[in-house]
Amino acid sequence: MKGVMRFGKKGKLSPRYIGPYRISKRMDNVAYELELLQELKAVHLVFHISMLKKCIGDPSLIIPAEYIDIKDNLSYEEIPIQILDRQVSKLRTKEVASVKVLMRNQFVEEAT
Numbered sequence: 001m002k003g004v005m006r007f008g009k010k011g012k013l014s015p016r017y018i019g020p021y022r023i024s025k026r027m028d029n030v031a032y033e034l035e036l037l038q039e040l041k042a043v044h045l046v047f048h049i050s051m052l053k054k055c056i057g058d059p060s061l062i063i064p065a066e067y068i069d070i071k072d073n074l075s076y077e078e079i080p081i082q083i084l085d086r087q088v089s090k091l092r093t094k095e096v097a098s099v100k101v102l103m104r105n106q107f108v109e110e111a112t
Contacts, residue, residue, distance in 0.1 A: 020055040039070050079104040084111055 025033040030049045070076050085100035102111045 017053055040074075042072070042074060084108070 021034045021036055023032045024035045024045075027033055027046055031046050032049065032052065033045050034047060036043060036045060080101045081104055082102045083099055084102050087098045087100075089096045089098065100111055102108060
């Protein structure tokens with residue numbers, strides 16, 4: 001999965017999972033068809049089982065797709081809200097600053 005573009009963003013902050021979505025039909029032993037929203041009509045409905053994650057979670061943690069504002073090219077904009085932590089790491093010859101940022105569609109525990 002190295003270098004895979006997920007919903008138009010590449011790298012560490014790209015979302016790995018969106019959803020949850022209901023499985024409408026089992027196509028094969030390893031392929032499932034999902035009930036996706038109308039905003040995701042450009043995405044193929046059949047997924048391999050390795051791309052799915054079992055979701056038994058708290059319904060209050062689910063972020064609806066309309067709040068994420070997914071564009072036609074399946075990308076979205078991350079908006080920083082608050083800086084949670086700052087840290088400076090000292091190497092042999094230089095100092096590297098790190099900042100922990102809370103984005104709009106994240107919880108404090110998920111901030112990177």
